[in-house]
Amino acid sequence: MRYDFLVETYASERIKVVSVWAEFRDDDLEVRPNSVDNRGRSVREQMVHQCVSEDLWFRNMLGIDIGETILPAKETRLEFIKKYAECSGNRLSALQQKDESWWEGEAQFFDVGLVEVARTDDLGEGEAMKVVIEGYEIALVNLGGGEFRAVDDICSHAHYFLSEGVVDAEERSIECPKHGSTFDLDTGVPKTLPATAPVATFGVKVEGDRVFIEVED
Numbered sequence: 557m558r559y560d561f562l563v564e565t566y567a568s569e570r571i572k573v574v575s576v577w578a579e580f581r582d583d584d585l586e587v588r589p590n591s592v593d594n595r596g597r598s599v600r601e602q603m604v605h606q607c608v609s610e611d612l613w614f615r616n617m618l619g620i621d622i623g624e625t626i627l628p629a630k631e632t633r634l635e636f637i638k639k640y641a642e643c644s645g646n647r648l649s650a651l652q653q654k655d656e657s658w659w660e661g662e663a664q665f666f667d668v669g670l671v672e673v674a675r676t677d678d679l680g681e682g683e684a685m686k687v688v689i690e691g692y693e694i695a696l697v698n699l700g701g702g703e704f705r706a707v708d709d710i711c712s713h714a715h716y717f718l719s720e721g722v723v724d725a726e727e728r729s730i731e732c733p734k735h736g737s738t739f740d741l742d743t744g745v746p747k748t749l750p751a752t753a754p755v756a757t758f759g760v761k762v763e764g765d766r767v768f769i770e771v772e773d
């Protein structure tokens with residue numbers, strides 16, 4: 557088949573991922589290689605990201621949904637390797653069954669709709685984290701009681717990240733770490749100066765332990 561080289565590329569890429577993960581030990585999982593960059597991922601977070609984002613690309617862009625749990629129940633190096641090997645193996649099988657006309661079809665890149673961004677226990681109650689969808693930075697906030705909110709991660713006052721700010725779950729707001737403006741997490745409207753413009757808000761959906769953000773075209 558004319559596009560076998562693409563299938564072979566994925567086959568070698570998945571081996572590369574597993575080979576790199578095999579270099580780590582369990583004790584390395586919480587290590588943040590760039591210790592001065594709070595936004596840089598730890599080894600464990602990168603493994604989660606690889607599992608989640610690869611599933612996302614295949615489902616949303618290629619229409620290949622392997623219909624499985626994509627993260628290991630226990631987050632150890634070996635369990636990540638086994639789960640990723642299983643899922644990527646099933647994706648590879650799906651690719652091997654596609655004919656030339658499928659490879660020549662149009663892929664949907666940015667019409668993302670619901671995007672899975674985290675698991676509920678990835679952030680504690682009253683915490684925020686940055687998630688990135690198609691390069692767009694979003695602050696995901698856990699208000700507690702199963703309620704999550706998502707707003708633009710960039711403060712409307714200047715270029716600082718709200719995901720690094722303090723969440724007030726009772727007030728349902730987040731405080732910018734730079735100059736202290738607080739933003740209503742339901743509306744994105746600033747409640748205190750110096751910010752005067754609202755930040756964008758996004759719908760959030762929780763299904764079981766999976767957290768999705770709604771992104772429009």
Ligand code: FES
Binds near residue numbers: 713735
């Ligand atoms: S950058 Fe956020 S309040 Fe100034």
